[in-house]
Amino acid sequence: MKQVIQTSLYRLGDHSAIKAIQKISGGDINEAFYVLTHHGEYFVKGNNNVPPHFFKIEALGLDRIAQTDAINVPKVYDYNQPGKGETGFIVLEWIEEEVGNSRSVEQLGTHLANLHQHTADHFGFDQPTFIGELTQENHWRDSWVEYYRDDRMQPQLQLAVEHNTLPLKRRERLEQLLSRLDQLLPHHPSPSLLHGDLWGGNYLVGRKGVPYLIDPSILYGDHAFELAFTELFGGFPPPFYAAYEEVMPLPYGYEDMKPLYQLYYLLVHLNMFGESYGPPVDRILARYTEN
Structure with missing residues (x-):
């Protein structure tokens, strides 16, 4: 090396x-x-x-x-x-890391909201990206639901089938959910530039408390998709969300959409790390589908 x-x-x-x-x-x-x-x-x-x-x-x-x-x-x-x-x-x-504080977290929320105000004319991206080692195929789509279903959720479903992580009931519920996503998610939110893999390990605080994003997996999509993932594994501190919403309020119905957006990342983890992520997948599927 x-x-x-x-x-x-x-x-x-x-x-x-x-x-x-x-x-x-x-x-x-x-x-x-x-x-x-x-x-x-x-x-x-x-x-x-x-x-x-x-x-x-x-x-x-x-x-x-x-x-x-x-x-x-x-x-x-x-x-x-x-x-x-x-x-x-x-x-x-090289970013010399420092211990963050509430001001750093507020800056992160404000700056992320500023990033999300940069938009495109369509949803998706023009080339494949990665989340971990998994490839995410991308296309430009006119509808956010179409992109989220066909470019994000369907490939994870297929990968789960190949990895034998979809018992029959789980697969039936997931297919049922995908068939009615157009009733549950917005078709035409603003196509914001998203980091795409924003959890607590993918930002750091540099000198003078300045936050930096690292390891992106960019796309243009619903900014609520990004915020939902930040809440999945412990969440960010409350000042982050307060500062974000001062610039860019979350959409009406966000709490109802949030588990649907978190489901994607749970499927990714199911495919990467195995059945320990099966129960949270099942809980979300049960919430939105019939028995």
């Missing part, structure tokens, strides 16, 4: 000696490193078992968010599209 990092830094114009490479935590699927040279500091992620466009998509997402000037993300310095047997990597700005 050191040679991969050195070659990338040379390409960036940093020909100074590497003073330190320290392995750090960087998520469930990648190796991550803090790199210090005489010229600067870098955060590097690498993986030997990802598709060629894996880190390209991460870089694209970070750049798209950065272009809005709504919320901070690490700068992208370099990435590759590895061939067979090669290591994929991305080189990012």
Whole structure:
């Protein structure tokens, strides 16, 4: 990995000696490193078992968010599209983390709402993205319900069938729910730019308490979809939601829609980690379908 990092830094114009490479935590699927040279500091992620466009998509997402000037993300310095047997990597700005406070959380809510005010003409995205190691195929759709059903929920249903994580009753209820999503979700909310995978581990607080988003899986969709996921695994602190809603109120009926949006991420976790996520999937399906 050191040679991969050195070659990338040379390409960036940093020909100074590497003073330190320290392995750090960087998520469930990648190796991550803090790199210090005489010229600067870098955060590097690498993986030997990802598709060629894996880190390209991460870089694209970070750049798209950065272009809005709504919320901070690490700068992208370099990435590759590895061939067979090669290591994929991305080189990012090193963010020196600090302990956040209520002001940091408020800023995160405000800045995320500002991000969501950047919109497109259609729903979805023009190329595949990833959540964890799972590919998310994307298309541009005129209807949010169509995108959410056909590009997000149906592929997870099919993957669950392949992984044998859908007992008959669960599958019947999920198919029943998908057949009536058009009665439960808005067809034409504003197509907001979403981070797409926003849980507590995908933001950090840098110097002076400034929040940064990391590891995006971007799409254009209902901003309530993003907020629903932030509430799924423990939620964010209350000041985050209060600050968000000062800029961009949640839609009417949000509490009724929220479990439907959380269901997608629970299916993802069911497909990635197994039956421990089956019971919450079943509870949501029972709420919206007939026995």
